[in-house]
Amino acid sequence: MPARFTIRPSAARGGANHGWLHTFHTFSFADYHDPEFNGFGPLRVLNEDFVQPGRGFGAHQHQYYEIFSYVVHGALEHRDSMGNVEKVGRSWVQHTSAGTGLAHSEMNASKSERVHFLQLWAQPWQARLKPNFALKSFPDEKKVGTLLPLMAPALDCTESKLHDAAVSLGDSVIRLNQDLFLFATIFLANGEGPRSVTHTPHAPAPKSKRKLYIHVVMDDESDGVVVNGNVTLKPGDGLFVDGILAEEKLDIVAASAKRAEFILLDMTPEGDNEEEVDDDDED
Secondary structure, X not given: OOOEEEEEOHHHOEEEEOOOEEEEEOXXXXXXXXXXXXXXXXXXXXXXXXXXXXXXXXXXXXXXXXXXXXXXXXXXXXEEOOOOXXXXXXXXXXXXXXXXXXXXXXXXXXXXXXXXXXXEEEOOOOOOOOOEEEXXXXXXXXXXXXXXXXXXXXXXXXXXXXXXXXXXXXOOOEEEOOOEEEEEEEEOHHHOOOOEEEEOOOOOOOOOEEEXXXXXXXXXXXXXXXXXXXXXXXXXXXXXXXXXXXXXXXXEEEOOOOOXXXXXXXXXXXXXXXXXXXXXXXX
């Protein structure tokens, strides 16, 4: 059976405009509930957030989830109960493994410009892990015309031991406690640099299937991307790819001469129906 492609249009997402926060929810979150979109594999949250200067998410508790942020514009100030205080700017990715529990805050670090970032949560491969925080910079120039790996399974994750790809990335990526890879790509405007990328699923064995999710970053100056020649994704759109085989490929090209930026998640198909631990769905 061929892989199933399902577009998640930007305008169909949930969300709210609270004044200080304008947020868009790919999956059920906070006051937005859609039984058709409760998660995808281990992925449970993908929010695209715009936070006004000096505002943000004050100190609050989390447990269980792998929580990571991709900053598009501006900067966040991260604080947590482990003593970490960090400024997370453009091109940085931060990862919090909530594990047995911690408190953190995510505030706009600027008093004059808003911050735009993607917030993602994934189930871990097992519960009651030790909380952890990681931060790494991935310069924009390294994302141009290529799928730059940002995150990969921790090497002590059971499934990652089957992945040559997970092992080969070494310390060039942030490690998380799930069979999930995160990539990012930028296509520059005016035809500068490569305008296409190809992804082969990181399956642990031949004939095994994966789930992929592509999210195109919101940008008024972008026309988005085209997948496999006939699936057009505008800024803010997402694409579920379900049941893609290890030997299949996904071709992604810029939709026009304008700039485009997207992330791609490559993950285990497991997790859709697994019981999960309650957590406050506020960040």
